[in-house]
Amino acid sequence: MSAEGSVSVVIPARNEAGVIAGVVQRLRYTLPEVEILVVDDGSTDETAMVARDAGATVFSHRHGMGNGAAIKAGARKAQGEIIVFMDGDGQHDPADIPRLLARLEEGHDMVVGARDGASQASVGRGIANRFYNRLASYMTNQRIQDLTSGFRAVRADKFREFLYLLPNGFSYPTTITMAFFRAGYSVAYEPIQAAKRIGKSHLRIVKDGVRFLLIIFKIGTLYSxxxxxxxxxxxxxxxxxxxxxxxxxxxxxxxxxxxxxxxxxxxxxxxxxxxxxxxxxxxxxxx
Known part of the structure; x- marks a missing residue:
């Protein structure tokens, strides 16, 4: 971007004291002038203190309110005309942000970092995400490459139009993507490779199954x-x-x-x- 000062980076984080400093430092090195906001969602460790010492502006929830609530809080506090959302667990590479911003300058309203197959947390979630993408593509008549990616750059004014739609404890990416398509805003996808999570991710039949069904109905009710x-x-x-x-x-x-x-x-x-x-x-x- 020609003016890095117009960009805010919002990072929701909960109990990420071990990695948040590295995320903030890499961000500061890659984009020295951007506003970095870490929303501490009721962490029980030293996430807030570590992020603040690393150079981020920190806003804390007294208790865990959910990823969506952290995203909304960050979007309200952000000063930039463009907001970049990324996870605080180190999965997203700050070096990819300039590519997202460059696509945004082409005239798009939101650019999503689309993960490849190797970047999925587990085989089960990879299969579920492919199903979500195909269902959402059918609903919108647009090719959706990654419906659930939390790494995206958006125009702040347009994103704030839909804050009232975003749930507190559920996946916000699905909601905001379908809302942008419904409103006729331009959404683009930029390929990225997300880092693997630390530890092994296990598919939980009941919890992930319910989440799977809820996302399907959310996709339908949010668009057509x-x-x-x-x-x-x-x-x-x-x-x-x-x-x-x-x-x-x-x-x-x-x-x-x-x-x-x-x-x-x-x-x-x-x-x-x-x-x-x-x-x-x-x-x-x-x-």
């Missing part, structure tokens, strides 16, 4: 709910029609199960229509 509900309604209709055909041939009658499937398909489709209207109102802004 009818694209998610209509195929589901059609599936129930086909099941009802198939069961009716089977019972008609074998028993010569229309069963309650067929009626239930047909009714469910209508209800699901109507839910999609209502959700579509709610989503449209959600993004309505006063100019």
């Amino acid at each position: 709910p009818l694209k998610l509900f209509a195929p589901l309604a059609f599936l129930f209709f086909l099941l009802g029609a198939g069961w009716y055909g089977f019972t008609l041939m074998s028993e010569g009658r229309f069963t309650n199960m067929s009626a239930l499937m047909f009714t469910t398909s209508i209800i699901v489709f109507m839910m999609g229509l209502v959700s579509e209207q709610i989503t449209a109102l959600l993004y309505k802004r006063d100019d």
